[in-house]
Amino acid sequence: MTPERRSDPPAPQGLRIGHVHLRVADLDRAIGFYRDVIGLDVVQHYGDGAAFLSAGGYHHHIGLNTWESKGGTPPPRGHTGLYHTAFVYPTRADLAQAVRRVLAAGIAFDGAADHGVSEALYLHDPDWNGVELYWDKPREDWPLDSRGRLQMVNAPLDMDGLLEN
Structure with a gap:
C-alpha cells in the first residue's frame, strides 16, 4: 500500500x-x-x-x-520493532511536571524538539523501549504552509520555558 x-x-x-x-x-x-x-x-x-x-x-x-x-536483552540496533510509545499530556504544565519526574530520577533525555504542533522529549525505559513525552499545542497555533497544509517542524525545544510551567 x-x-x-x-x-x-x-x-x-x-x-x-x-x-x-x-x-x-x-x-x-x-x-x-x-x-x-x-x-x-x-x-x-x-x-x-x-x-x-x-x-x-x-x-x-x-x-x-x-x-x-524475562532476563532478556534489548533488540540490537538496526532491527525492526517498536520505535517509541508516545504519552500525550493534556497541558504544557502537565508535560513540565513529567519532565521534572524524569530529571529527578536521573534519567537522561535522548532528544527534545518543538514540532510546531507539539513539544516533545524522548528517552528510553530500562528495557530500551523508546518513550516520547509530549503535549499538543492548540490547533489554531499549528504552523501551516503557504497552501494551508500542516507544516510540522523539528526546532529546538525551549526547555527553560517549559520548566517554568
Missing part, C-alpha cells in the same frame, strides 16, 4: 490506540519506571509475569510482561 492510498472505507474519526503491551526483562524494574517516572497507576498484576498500568482510571494504557522476555 502506498502512502497516498487510503482504505475504503476509511477508519472512523474516533479511532485511537487503546494501549501498548511491552515485553520486558524485569517486571518490577519496568513497573518502577512507568509508575514512578511516567506517573501511571498500577491497575492490576496478572500473576507474577505481567502488570497493567494506566492514568485516570482507564483499564490500562500500558501492559508489561515477562512471558517471553
Whole structure:
C-alpha cells in the first residue's frame, strides 16, 4: 500500500490506540519506571509475569510482561520493532511536571524538539523501549504552509520555558 492510498472505507474519526503491551526483562524494574517516572497507576498484576498500568482510571494504557522476555536483552540496533510509545499530556504544565519526574530520577533525555504542533522529549525505559513525552499545542497555533497544509517542524525545544510551567 502506498502512502497516498487510503482504505475504503476509511477508519472512523474516533479511532485511537487503546494501549501498548511491552515485553520486558524485569517486571518490577519496568513497573518502577512507568509508575514512578511516567506517573501511571498500577491497575492490576496478572500473576507474577505481567502488570497493567494506566492514568485516570482507564483499564490500562500500558501492559508489561515477562512471558517471553524475562532476563532478556534489548533488540540490537538496526532491527525492526517498536520505535517509541508516545504519552500525550493534556497541558504544557502537565508535560513540565513529567519532565521534572524524569530529571529527578536521573534519567537522561535522548532528544527534545518543538514540532510546531507539539513539544516533545524522548528517552528510553530500562528495557530500551523508546518513550516520547509530549503535549499538543492548540490547533489554531499549528504552523501551516503557504497552501494551508500542516507544516510540522523539528526546532529546538525551549526547555527553560517549559520548566517554568
